[in-house]
Amino acid sequence: MKRNEHLHILSHQHHNGLMAVLFLKKGVAKQADPAVMQDFVLQIWEQELRRHFLAEEIELHPERLHAPGLVDYYEKMKREHAAIRALILLFKSGPVFFEDIRKFYELLEQHIRFEERELFERIQEEAEPFVLEQIGKHLEGLPTGSCDRYPVKFWE
Numbered sequence: 364m365k366r367n368e369h370l371h372i373l374s375h376q377h378h379n380g381l382m383a384v385l386f387l388k389k390g391v392a393k394q395a396d397p398a399v400m401q402d403f404v405l406q407i408w409e410q411e412l413r414r415h416f417l418a419e420e421i422e423l424h425p426e427r428l429h430a431p432g433l434v435d436y437y438e439k440m441k442r443e444h445a446a447i448r449a450l451i452l453l454f455k456s457g458p459v460f461f462e463d464i465r466k467f468y469e470l471l472e473q474h475i476r477f478e479e480r481e482l483f484e485r486i487q488e489e490a491e492p493f494v495l496e497q498i499g500k501h502l503e504g505l506p507t508g509s510c511d512r513y514p515v516k517f518w519e
Contacts, residue, residue, distance in 0.1 A: 367487050369499025374483070375507050376415050377475045383407050383510040384475075386518040387468040391461050395517035401459045403513050404467060408451050411508045416444045418505055419478075422498045423486065430489035436482045443474040 366374050383403070390400050420441060425433040450467045453459065487495075 366483065367495050369495040369502070370483055370486070372499075372502045372505050372507065373415070373419065374479065376411055376505065377479055379411065379508060379510055380407075380471055380475050384468045384472045386510060386513075387464055389518035391464055391468075393518070394461075397459055397461060397464060399515050399517045400464050401454050403510070403515075403517070404454050404464070405451070406513065407508070407510050408454075411506050412447075414505060416448070418502055420444065422501050423482070428486060428490040428494055428498070430486065432489050433482075433485055436485055440474075440478065440482055443470070443477065446470055447474065 386403070387400060390403075421427070423433075423437060423440070425431055425437050447467070447470055450463070450470065453463060454467070490498075
């Protein structure tokens with residue numbers, strides 16, 4: 364199904380997240396410095412992911428969308444957000460290892476795929492166009508970074 368224009372900002376951020384996943388996979392495969400990859404993760408968290416998660420939790424709430432059929436999807440999204448936030452706390456608390464980085468990128472990739480393939484599809488089926496338009500207006504201020512601007516190209 365074609366993505367509704369009012370969800371484009373979230374999908375753009377998902378694209379950036381998948382790019383970060385690819386960079387981290389390459390970095391782990393090349394045995395890049397874990398401290399550099401840790402910093403990369405924390406930077407994308409602060410620049411985009413943290414606000415992205417919060418926006419989704421507010422704007423995609425089933426009551427806000429007038430779509431009670433989304434409750435299970437929404438709850439899964441929140442559980443995955445919580446798991447990623449827990450990993451971010453680990454990344455903030457001290458040195459991380461390749462396994463921590465791998466766990467982060469695997470969880471982030473799985474989460475993005477779920478949202479794009481299941482949650483957003485269901486939202487587009489259930490939410491009325493005027494509701495999606497309102498949501499889109501609230502999402503307009505979200506940052507749309509590009510993780511390839513990170514100064515150390517550990518993935519190359």
